[in-house]
Amino acid sequence: MSFFRWCRACLGTGFILVQSYVLNNSTTFQIPEPLPLDSGQVLIGAQIAFETYGELAPDKSNAVLICHALTGDQYLASDHPITGKPGWWERMVGPRKPIDTDQLHVICANVIGSCMGSTGPASEAEDGKPYAMRFPVITIRDMVRGLIALLDGLGIEQLHTVVGGSMGGMQALSLAANWPDRAARALVIASTARHSAQNIAFHEVGRQAIMADPAWADGNYYASEASPDNGLAVARMAAHITYLSEEGLTAKFGRRLQDRSFKSFGFDADFQVESYLRYQGSGFTQRFDANSYLYITRAMDYFDLAEEHGGKLGDAFAGSSTRFCLISFDTDWLYPTAESRHIVHALNAAGARVSFVELSAPNGHDSFLLEHEQLDRVVKGFLAGVQL
């Protein structure tokens, strides 16, 4: 039974447990004040679910906030409660790992709008029913507002480092730009300061796939038998292609056929790559809410850090004393190196301290999640680097 079918079942029997299901695994923080949003609306009674790893130093100087990507969650270095799979960055975060939890207190929180315990479209609105499409449209900065509220709640005034890859990098940039005193360092991996037309276009394909699924029902599927799994799976399939490189796909699958010696002259998954994408798509629906996918992709599309700061990206970082490190990958065509360089340029113009390196990796955008010794060394070095 998928997570969302389970939740629906709970809703159907009167157990409103969409969030408490997750609370068994994660701590949740209730944001005490209404959370103001870029749209002008406010989110009342919002919750943030989070995980922590490593001990917080008595002076609270060793807190690292790691921001997750579009479909990520707070299960950074612990098993995922639905899939049972290891945390999404377990290779990077842990004792004696590049982000060393023997030294650092790592916090990873589910962003608002998501579906793993933080308030999102699947959560109850004030009337006791799921928000669904009544959930306000949020932005990356709104997600960061939620994270800042969490830091306030935890009494952490300044982070040792804010870290993020992909959409997590957008949050790290937004935090450093809008709350410059809250992070001594910002590590931004495979990310961008704005969504390009191509980025928006791919997301729109995904959203249309979800909304074209009859089971989506204008977003009101939480209490019904059906859910827009087909649409969500197609959205994931399209997006997944953008996370990989042509080189990586060719190396992994080529034109090889799936469990057969001949083409079927039909529309089964003849090719391994088709089978792989279908598997990725259907696996994704077990752990993700279609409406959350709509809201979070929208937030990413709306992201343009320069626009928030009068059109000049440099102005977003004026006077910043945060140390920045940006990393890109040469085969990432989703957020290519040019986007990181654009940010580096702006940081230089603002006189901010910035390091930047483009790493060579065969696996496109997803490289930041995979084994990469040089990435490990840069991350470790930047976090350990003496504050000169």
Place this chain on the structure above:
Amino acid sequence: MTTSTTWGLRPDLAVIAHQVKSGSRVLDIGSGDGDLMEVLETQKRCDARGIEIDPVLVERCVSRGLSVVQGDANTDLADYPDKAFDYAILSQTLQTAIRPDLILDELLRVGSRAFVSFPNFAHWRTRTALLLGGRMPVTRALPVSWYATDNIHHVTVEDFRDLAKSKSAHIERSWFFADERAISPIGANWRAEFAVFELSR
């Protein structure tokens, strides 16, 4: 050199480290593994930034806590605002530039002062190797053969003085080295293996 401390730096870098005023803002172009930057930050309390083209060297700098951007001196100096730095340093890189004259302009735009160091192609060893051997010199100071060298614009002490003059750049000071030691400026165009110039405009 005014003092014998080199902090383990190459002689041309040590002289630059001595000349840079404490607490200044410095851009090191071609920062390598960050030796000079680290000395400037720890010994001179400078705010040092680097540009380096080799990602392996950038990684080493980042892991030393230095702020280094992977980039190309030929194109990326344009990213920096006018007079963003008190000093712009270009050590042993001028002769590898696509357009050394344009790089010099950029150095003097982003920095109030510039340090430039380079191997002197008019050193007597180079001259005799070409005169007697009839082949492009491979010497201690220029150890790579013509087809593999990064040095695409060989330059002499006198050439550099001419370039500075044509660019209205004022030569504040100059230092010359042979056999890893500082030498007097007399006959430098013959005697110096390496030269360091401090410029302003």
